[in-house]
Amino acid sequence: MNDFMAAATDEAKKGFLEGGIPIGAVLVRDGRIIARGHNKRIQEDDPVLHAEIDCLRNAGRIGRYSDTVLYSTLMPCYLCAGAVVQFNIPKVVAGESENFVGARDFLISQGVCVIDMDLPELKDMMREYIEKNPEIWYEDIGTL
Amino acid sequence: MNDFMAAATDEAKKGFLEGGIPIGAVLVRDGRIIARGHNKRIQEDDPVLHAEIDCLRNAGRIGRYSDTVLYSTLMPCYLCAGAVVQFNIPKVVAGESENFVGARDFLISQGVCVIDMDLPELKDMMREYIEKNPEIWYEDIGTL
Numbered sequence: 001m002n003d004f005m006a007a008a009t010d011e012a013k014k015g016f017l018e019g020g021i022p023i024g025a026v027l028v029r030d031g032r033i034i035a036r037g038h039n040k041r042i043q044e045d046d047p048v049l050h051a052e053i054d055c056l057r058n059a060g061r062i063g064r065y066s067d068t069v070l071y072s073t074l075m076p077c078y079l080c081a082g083a084v085v086q087f088n089i090p091k092v093v094a095g096e097s098e099n100f101v102g103a104r105d106f107l108i109s110q111g112v113c114v115i116d117m118d119l120p121e122l123k124d125m126m127r128e129y130i131e132k133n134p135e136i137w138y139e140d141i142g143t144l
Numbered sequence: 145m146n147d148f149m150a151a152a153t154d155e156a157k158k159g160f161l162e163g164g165i166p167i168g169a170v171l172v173r174d175g176r177i178i179a180r181g182h183n184k185r186i187q188e189d190d191p192v193l194h195a196e197i198d199c200l201r202n203a204g205r206i207g208r209y210s211d212t213v214l215y216s217t218l219m220p221c222y223l224c225a226g227a228v229v230q231f232n233i234p235k236v237v238a239g240e241s242e243n244f245v246g247a248r249d250f251l252i253s254q255g256v257c258v259i260d261m262d263l264p265e266l267k268d269m270m271r272e273y274i275e276k277n278p279e280i281w282y283e284d285i286g287t288l
Contacts (some may be wrong), residue, residue: 012248015160021164037225041205041279042223045205046204046205047200047201047203047205047206047231048197048200048201048227049201053192053197054190056191057190057191057192057193059191060190060191061185061189061190062191063283064288065286075232077226078226078227078229078230079223079226079227079230079250080226081226082221082222082223082224082225082226082227082229082247083167083192083222083223083226084219085189085226086222086223086247087286087287088221088286088287101237103226103230104184104249110242128167139207141230142148142209142230142231142232144151144208
């Protein structure tokens with residue numbers, strides 16, 4: 001695991017310790033993390049506060065995203081992929097997509113470079129969470 | 145203009161009076177408005193707080209969206225369309241798409257029913273705003 005995905009994983013674990021869904025994200029520019037975020041649906045009772053959305057919110061109004069890379073512990077869903085496409089973020093690195101394939105094909109169809117690190121540690125973490133909290137998970141991805 | 149689009153327009157105007165981008169949205173269920181929102185990029189320095197995202201945030205964790213309709217004064221961008229697709233909102237009503245065609249074709253390709261009311265009042269409001277505030281507008285749609 002590289003440093004950026006490790007930082008996204010730290011965010012996921014922070015969210016879990018807060019009682020939330022363990023998904024984390026970081027935004028990188030020029031080899032430096034400029035924002036971090038994690039899923040806060042439960043913590044803030046906010047259905048749109050996915051990890052990537054929280055991260056982009058925390059980045060603030062940076063204007064251009066053309067030299068950024070978005071790291072997420074899990075393949076982005078359509079909400080977060082829509083943000084990537086709208087803001088012209090050229091590259092997404094996901095920790096895994098085994099537990100959720102998300103909007104991977106949509107991102108690729110829009111010309112976004114998508115890398116799936118397929119990391120066993122992240123697959124185990126998410127699988128365990130989904131098994132123990134199916135209702136929260138299916139609420140989060142809009143399939144209740 | 146029907147009552148729901150009138151309520152979305154009121155939100156847009158409220159945002160404008162706050163110094164923000166005049167785009168508003170409401171979420172409707174069973175013929176009743178269950179949430180309202182407007183673009184708050186400027187007011188809250190938040191790049192993801194588009195009108196539809198603010199509205200969905202204000203709706204809270206409603207669980208299922210299959211019997212909801214999202215009204216927006218302007219055709220949703222990819223971020224907001226991504227939320228619609230992820231949450232399985234079946235129908236979007238836009239006040240206009242002349243100033244911004246947004247992710248209309250994406251929504252339709254995903255099976256979302258999209259209605260464009262093509263309202264002169266909303267087209268005039270948005271055109272005037274974009275003409276006077278091009279930098280803010282192009283920042284908002286990620287094309288700076």
